[in-house]
Each structure stands twice: as structure tokens, then as C-alpha cells.
Amino acid sequence: MGRRWQLERRRDHYYRLAKLEKYRSRASYKLKQLNQRYGLLRRGDVVVDLGAAPGGWMQVALEEVGEAGFVLGVDLQRIKEFPNKNAVTIVADITDPSVVEKISERIPRPADVIISDASPLISGVWDVDQARSVELVRSALRIAEEVLAPGGKFLAKVFQGALMEDLLKQVKEKFEFVKVSKPSASRKGSAEVYVIGKGFRHSR
Ligand SMILES: C[S@@+](CC[C@H](N)C(=O)[O-])C[C@H]1O[C@@H](n2cnc3c(N)ncnc32)[C@H](O)[C@@H]1O
Numbered sequence: 001m002g003r004r005w006q007l008e009r010r011r012d013h014y015y016r017l018a019k020l021e022k023y024r025s026r027a028s029y030k031l032k033q034l035n036q037r038y039g040l041l042r043r044g045d046v047v048v049d050l051g052a053a054p055g056g057w058m059q060v061a062l063e064e065v066g067e068a069g070f071v072l073g074v075d076l077q078r079i080k081e082f083p084n085k086n087a088v089t090i091v092a093d094i095t096d097p098s099v100v101e102k103i104s105e106r107i108p109r110p111a112d113v114i115i116s117d118a119s120p121l122i123s124g125v126w127d128v129d130q131a132r133s134v135e136l137v138r139s140a141l142r143i144a145e146e147v148l149a150p151g152g153k154f155l156a157k158v159f160q161g162a163l164m165e166d167l168l169k170q171v172k173e174k175f176e177f178v179k180v181s182k183p184s185a186s187r188k189g190s191a192e193v194y195v196i197g198k199g200f201r202h203s204r
Contacts (some may be wrong), residue, residue, distance in 0.1 A: 014185050018056065024080075025056025027117055029185035030194070031155075032060055037181065038196050040113055040153050044068040048103060048111045048147060049120025050140050050156075053077040061115070062087055066140045072106050074099065094118060095139045100146045112133040116140040119192075125190035130161035130191075137167060137195065141174065144200065154197035161191070171197050 014026040023029075028151045035041050041064035044072060049057050052073030062069045062084055070086045072151050073079050079089040081128065088106050092099045094116070118140070120132035144154055176199030186192055 001046075009183075023056050023059055024054040024203065028056035028060050030117075030183045031057045031115065031182035033185055034052055034181060034194055034196065035060070035064065036092045037183075038179070038198070040115070040155055040196070040198075041065060042112070045112040046070045046107055046109060047072070047113045047175070048107065048143070049073045049196060050114065050116035050143065051136065052077055052089070053079045055082070055089075057115060057117055058082065058087060058089075059112075070108055074101060074103065094136065094143065100143055100188060103143065105148050107147065111147050111152060112149055113153045113155070114140060114148050121156065121168050126161065130159045130163060132164045133157070133159040134161075134167050138170070141170065145203065148200050148202075150200060150202040152200040154195075154200065156195050157192050158195055159191045162195075168195070172196055174201055174203070175199055176201065 014029045018026045020026060041061055042064045045060045045065045046130060047065060049071060052058050053075035055073060058071050058073045065071060067086060073089040074092050076093055076095060077089055090102055092102050118136040120129060120136060122129055137158050140156045175197030179196045180193050181196060182193045
């Protein structure tokens, strides 16, 4: 990490707020804002969080679903355990087809919401990074096909670019309501946006 990057990070409003409010990541505020706008998380929901490390979105999801709900976090990296009994984390690759079984084994019933903030390792070559980001969303959709309850909700980060139109077509086939949104906590310079799907049409 460069010195300039570290200085900018310290100046960043959401970074400082996350430290103050004890969130594991400034990304927590993106989920808070998207949830406020689109009403994604409800008391008692079962939530699957893909690409969940270090766990900032899981913290927000746990607050929203309460003790009657359940949150499963999946990441390539180990996520530090939560004290909550209704929070479970697993180390897994969301692009690997075997992840579906691992998720199904851990959730108490089909999920009400699937959220994904998964990001590829950035190569710096824009087309490559966008293609990898779209592939992560397609993996999240494949997982939704198997573990999301009919009528369920979906939220996934994607890098904008040429493949976006095709991806949105695919999301619209699976969900009744589809929107693309950029919360204000998302850095203006970043190309990330969030795809929201509501009213999952189950095709099995
Ligand atoms: C921006 S971080 C997520 C931050 C998280 N939402 C939070 O609030 O703490 C993106 C995560 O995606 C994960 N990721 C990337 N590719 C993945 C894959 N194929 N399977 C599982 N996790 C993946 C990375 O390991 C990284 O932890």
C-alpha cells in the first residue's frame, strides 16, 4: 500500500466512520444505503453473503435480520468468527460448483436474500477486470438458482463496462424487478455499481 493511498484512506469519511462505529469495513455503509433505498433485508431473513470478508456486510445483515434470522458468509479468505450464534462463515470459492452443496448444508432453509460484494483481484487491464467481475455475478446467479427461495432478493457488485448489458438481460430473466444503483458510500471514481433483483423467478 502506497503512502498516498494510506493518507487518502485516513481522510475518507466512511473509513473513519467504520472505525468509529466498529464496522469491519467501510463497505458496510454501501449495504446500509442500498438496504435503505431498496428494502432488501428483513427481520428473520436467511441471508447468504458471497465474498464476505472481512465481514462488514455480515455485521449490517446481522443487525437487520435480528436473532430470528441467519447469516452465512462465504469467502476465499477466512472471516473472523462472530459471537452471534446465527452467523456462520465458510472458506470457499463461489465460482466452484461444489460451493452450492457447502452453502445448502449450512443454511436452515432456502435463502431470502443473496448479497455479493465479491471483487476480483485487480489486474489493471480494464476488460479483464470487468470480465472477472461479471463472472463473479454469474456465479452468484448460479448459486441463487439453487439456494434462493422463490420471490427472493439479490444484490451484487459489478464493474461497469461492455458486458453489463448482457448481464442485466440475464438478471431480468430471473427477477421481476431489476435496478442498477451506486450508493454514495461507493467512491465516485470507482466503476463499481450494484445490481438489485427482487421477486426471484424460480426455474427449477
Ligand atoms: C470488497 S471485499 C468484500 C467486503 C465485504 N462486503 C465487507 O463488507 O467486509 C471482496 C471479497 O471478495 C472475495 N472474493 C473474490 N473472489 C472470490 C471467489 N471466487 N470466491 C469467494 N470470495 C471471493 C475476496 O476474497 C474479498 O474478500
